[in-house]
Amino acid sequence: MGNADRQFTFNTPTGQQTKNVTTSANGIATFKYTPNEAGSYNIDPAKPGDEAYLEAGDMTAKQQFNTPWADNLYFNQTAAIFGQVKDEGAGYANQELVVSVENDGTVLTNITTTTSSNGQFLTTWTPPAEQTDFQINLYATDGKEIAVSDYEIEVSERPESTTDPSSVDISLDYRNEDWNPKLAPGESATVDVTVQDDGTPVSGAQVDLSGVIGYPGAVVTEGTVTTNANGEATYQFSIPSTAPDQTQFELRAATTVNGQQSTETSYGDVGHVAFSAGSDFRTTNGESSVTYTIEATDASTGEPISDVSSLMFLEKNGFNATIIGSESVRTNSSGVGTATLDIGSVTGEVMVATVGPFQDASSFTSDTVSTYDLTTNGLNNEYSPGEEVSFTYSTTASAPVSANVIVAAGDNDAAQAEQGLLYSEQVEEGNQIQFTIPEGLSSGLDYYVTIVASTDSGERNLVTERMEIVESTDSTNSPPSASFTVTPSSPTVGQQMTFDASQSDDSDGSIASYNWDFDGDGTTDASGMTVTHTFNTSGTYSVSLEVMDNEGATSQAHQEITVAGDNQSVVDQYDKDNNGIDSFELLQGISDYQSGDLSGIDILDLISNFQS
Numbered sequence: 130m131g132n133a134d135r136q137f138t139f140n141t142p143t144g145q146q147t148k149n150v151t152t153s154a155n156g157i158a159t160f161k162y163t164p165n166e167a168g169s170y171n172i173d174p175a176k177p178g179d180e181a182y183l184e185a186g187d188m189t190a191k192q193q194f195n196t197p198w199a200d201n202l203y204f205n206q207t208a209a210i211f212g213q214v215k216d217e218g219a220g221y222a223n224q225e226l227v228v229s230v231e232n233d234g235t236v237l238t239n240i241t242t243t244t245s246s247n248g249q250f251l252t253t254w255t256p257p258a259e260q261t262d263f264q265i266n267l268y269a270t271d272g273k274e275i276a277v278s279d280y281e282i283e284v285s286e287r288p289e290s291t292t293d294p295s296s297v298d299i300s301l302d303y304r305n306e307d308w309n310p311k312l313a314p315g316e317s318a319t320v321d322v323t324v325q326d327d328g329t330p331v332s333g334a335q336v337d338l339s340g341v342i343g344y345p346g347a348v349v350t351e352g353t354v355t356t357n358a359n360g361e362a363t364y365q366f367s368i369p370s371t372a373p374d375q376t377q378f379e380l381r382a383a384t385t386v387n388g389q390q391s392t393e394t395s396y397g398d399v400g401h402v403a404f405s406a407g408s409d410f411r412t413t414n415g416e417s418s419v420t421y422t423i424e425a426t427d428a429s430t431g432e433p434i435s436d437v438s439s440l441m442f443l444e445k446n447g448f449n450a451t452i453i454g455s456e457s458v459r460t461n462s463s464g465v466g467t468a469t470l471d472i473g474s475v476t477g478e479v480m481v482a483t484v485g486p487f488q489d490a491s492s493f494t495s496d497t498v499s500t501y502d503l504t505t506n507g508l509n510n511e512y513s514p515g516e517e518v519s520f521t522y523s524t525t526a527s528a529p530v531s532a533n534v535i536v537a538a539g540d541n542d543a544a545q546a547e548q549g550l551l552y553s554e555q556v557e558e559g560n561q562i563q564f565t566i567p568e569g570l571s572s573g574l575d576y577y578v579t580i581v582a583s584t585d586s587g588e589r590n591l592v593t594e595r596m597e598i599v600e601s602t603d604s605t606n607s608p609p610s611a612s613f614t615v616t617p618s619s620p621t622v623g624q625q626m627t628f629d630a631s632q633s634d635d636s637d638g639s640i641a642s643y644n645w646d647f648d649g650d651g652t653t654d655a656s657g658m659t660v661t662h663t664f665n666t667s668g669t670y671s672v673s674l675e676v677m678d679n680e681g682a683t684s685q686a687h688q689e690i691t692v693a694g695d696n697q698s699v700v701d702q703y704d705k706d707n708n709g710i711d712s713f714e715l716l717q718g719i720s721d722y723q724s725g726d727l728s729g730i731d732i733l734d735l736i737s738n739f740q741s
Contacts, residue, residue: 132152132153133152134151135149135151135152136148136149137149137150137160137172138172140170140171140172141164141166141168141170142169148160159440161452164183164185166185167186167274167276168185168186170185184276184277185276186276187216187217188215188216188217188221188269188275189275189276189449190212190213190214190215190267190277190448191277191478191589192210192265193210193212193581194208194209194211195208195549195579196535196537196577196593197591200282200283201283202282202283202284203256203549204259204285205256205258206255206549207255207549208253208254208537209533209537209553210240210252210253210265211249211250211252211535211553212249212267213248213448214244214250214267215248215448215449215587216248218448218587219248219586220244220247220248220586220587221248222244222245222246222247222248224244224269225242225269226242226244226267226268226269227239227267227270228242228250228252228254228266229265229266229267230263231264231265231266232262232264240252240254241270245531246531246585247531247584247587248583248587249532249533249581251533251555253550253553256282256284259284262282262283262284264281264282265281265282296327297325297326297384297386297387297389298324299322299323299336299382299383299384299391299393300322300325301382301393301395302320302321302323303318303319303320303321310397311397311399311400311403311428312368312378312397312400312428312429313368313401313429314370314371314373314400315367315368315369315370316367316428316429317366317367317368318368319363319364320338320363320364320380320395321361321362322336322338322354322361322364322382323360324336324384324386324391326387329360330358330359330360330361331356331360332357332360334356334360334384335353335354335385336353336354336355336362336364336382336383336384337351337352337382338352338354338364338366338380339380340366340378340379341378341381342368342369342376342377342378342379343372346379349366349369349372350366350367352366366380368399372399374400374401374402375398375399375400375486375487376398376399376400378396379394379395380394380397381393382394382395400428400487401427401428402425402426402427402428402434402487404423404485404487405423405424406481417472417473418471419470419472419479419496420467420468421441421467421468421470421481422466424460424464424465425437425460425466432464433465435460435461435462435463435464436459436460437459437466437485437486437487438459438485439457439458439459439466439483439484440456440457440483441457441468441470441481441482442454442482442483443455443472443479443480444479444482445477445479445480446477446479446495448477448587453470453471453472454471455470476498476499476500476589477497477498478496478498479496479497480495497589497591499588499590501524501525501526502524502590503523503524503580503582503590503591503592504522504523504524504592505520505521505580505592505594506520506521506522506523507520508520508578508594509596511596511598511599512596512597512599513598514567514569514598514601515567515601516565516566517563517566518536518552518565518596519563520562521560521562522534522558522580522582523558524582524590526558526584526588528584528588529584530558531555531583532556532558532581532583533553534553534556534562534579535550535552535553535580535581536550536553536576536577536579537551537577537579538574539577551566551567552564566598571598573597574597574598575595575597576596576597577593577594577595577596578593578595580593606678606682608635608678609633609635609677609682609684610633610634610635611630611633611676611684612630612632612633613632613633613686613688614629615628616629616725616726617721618721618726619693619721619726620692622666622667622692622693623665624663624664625662625663626661626663627661628655628660628661628672628674630643630658630659630674630676631658631659633658633674633676633684633686635676638678638679638680639678639679640676640678640679641678641679642677643657643658643660643674644675644676644677645657645672645674646672646673647662647664647670647672648671649672649673664692666692667693668691669689669692670689670690670691672687672689672690673685673686674686699718699731699735700734700735700738703715703717703718703735704738709738710735710738710739714735715735718731718732719732
C-alpha cells in the first residue's frame with residue numbers, strides 16, 4: 130500500500146522497541162536497525178505470514194548439517210553437524226565448543242568438540258527414534274552463547290515403501306500453467322485430474338475438489354468430477370475478481386478407492402502480476418559487483434508489464450550478516466528491470482533478495498565470494514557399492530587451507546538411503562580423502578560431496594558436487610589390441626610417411642586415444658588414428674603406438690623403421706649383402722613397386738643390377 134504509515138515492534142533481549150515508517154508511492158519502505166546487545170531479536174509481523182528474526186553477539190557462527198540445503202532427517206540416520214565460529218571477526222581457534230541439541234528450549238544432549246586452527250568444527254549426531262523437531266545451538270565452554278541463525282532439523286519416521294499395491298495417487302496439473310501457477314483475479318482455470326492405483330488408472334473414481342484462497346482461508350470453489358476409463362477428469366473453476374493480489378491459492382482433492390482414501394493439494398498464487406526474480410547470479414574472484422534481473426508479466430496473458438517496482442538487497446549472509454547495498458528497480462517496456470550491486474571487499478556467502486508489491490519477500494539467490502578458487506581432483510560422478518572413493522581438493526589460496534568434507538545423501542533420497550552419511554572429516558589441502566561405498570546401497574541414489582574450506586584468517590569457500598550410486602558390474606574390462614601399418618615401408622630422408630592404426634580394436638568397448646612415439650624417447654609426438662611423419666636423418670628408429678580404451682586400459686605396438694640417406698641409391702637400399710641384386714631382393718623390389726613404394730625408374734635400376 131502506497132503512502133501508508135506502519136509501525137514495527139522489536140522484541141529485544143531486554144525489552145521492546147518500536148519503529149515508525151511510511152511507505153513510498155510504490156508501497157515500499159526501508160529502514161536500518163543495528164542491534165546493540167547480544168541475544169535474540171524478533172520483529173512482529175507487518176502482516177500475517179511475515180516474520181523477521183536475527184541473533185546478535187560478539188561470537189558468531191555459520192553451521193550446517195549434511196548438505197548446504199538439508200533440512201530433514203529420519204530417526205537413526207546419522208548426520209554431520211559442521212560449521213565455523215568467529216570471535217569478534219577472527220577464527221575461534223583451537224577451543225572447546227558445545228553443540229547443544231534442544232527441543233522447545235529443553236536441552237536433550239550436549240556434544241563437546243574442539244575447533245580447528247581456523248575455527249571450524251565437525252561432529253556427528255543420530256536423532257532418537259521419535260518424530261519431532263530439533264534446534265541446534267552453539268556455546269563456548271564458559272556458557273557464552275554463540276550467535277547463529279535459528280537452525281532446526283526436522284526428524285521423522287522413514288516413510289513406508291511406495292510399492293504398496295493398494296497405493297492410490299491423485300495428480301493435479303494446470304492446463305494453462307505449470308505447477309505452482311500464478312492465477313489472476315477473475316481468471317478461469319482448468320485442472321487435469323488423474324487417479325491411479327499402483328500406477329494403474331482408476332475408472333469411475335469420484336474426486337471431491339475445493340479451492341481456498343486468502344488468510345485464514347475462504348472457499349471459492351467446490352465440486353466433484355468422475356474419472357473416465359483412463360483415470361482422467363477435468364475440473365474448471367474461476368478465481369473471484371475481488372480476490373486480492375499476493376494471496377495464496379490451494380486446490381484440495383480427495384477420493385476413496387477400494388476403501389482407501391487419498392488426498393492431494395496443489396498450491397498457487399493469486400495476483401495480476403507474475404513476478405520472477407531473475408536468474409541466479411555467479412561471482413568469480415576479483416569481481417566487484419553482481420548484476421541481477423527481475424521480470425514482470427501479466428498473470429493471465431503473459432504480456433510484459435512495465436513500471437513494476439522492486440527493491441533489491443545485496444546482503445552478506447552467515448558471519449556478521451549485514452546489508453551491503455540496495456537499489457530500487459522498475460521494469461521497462463519489456464517487463465524487465467536490472468540492477469548492478471557493488472560487492473566491494475566483502476567475502477563469504479552473499480545473497481541477493483528482492484521485495485516488492487507483487488512478490489514474496491523470501492525470494493532470493495545466493496553465492497560464495499572468495500579470493501581463491503576451490504576444486505576437487507579425482508572425484509568421479511558415479512560409484513558402485515563396494516567401490517573405493519579417493520580424491521583430493523586444491524585451492525589457489527596463498528595461506529594454508531583446511532576444510533570440513535561431508536558426503537551425505539540429498540534430501541530427496543534420504544527416505545531411501547539407509548546410510549545417509551557416508552563420510553565426514555576435517556582434511557588439510559592436498560591430503561587424500563578415502564572411503565568405501567557401502568555394499569547394499571540402491572542404484573540411482575544421489576549423494577553430495579560438500580567441501581567447506583577456510584584459511585586460518587577465516588577466508589571461506591565452498592563447493593558441492595553430485596555423486597550417483599550405480600549398479601555394480603562383475604565383468605572385467607579387456608585391454609584393447611594395438612596394431613599399425615607404415616607407408617612407405619622403406620623410406621628415405623625427408624620422405625613423408627603415413628602411420629595407420631585403424632586395425633587396432635577393443636573387443637568390449639571402444640578406443641578412446643592413439644598416441645605415437647617416433648623416436649623411442651617415451652614422449653608422445655603425435656595423436657590420432659592416422660598420422661604423418663618425416664624423418665630428417667637416416668638411421669633405424671623404434672616407432673611405438675599406444676592405444677587406450679574407454680575404460681582406461683592400454684596396449685602398445687612397436688616397429689623398427691630403417692630410413693635411408695637421401696644420397697643412397699635404390700640399389701644400395703636393396704643390396705643388403707653388397708653382392709649385387711639377387712632374386713630375393715629383386716622380388717622384394719617388385720612387390721614394393723606394385724604397392725607404390727618404388728617408382729618405375731627405381732625398379733629398372735634394380736633389374737639392370739640383377740645378378741642372374
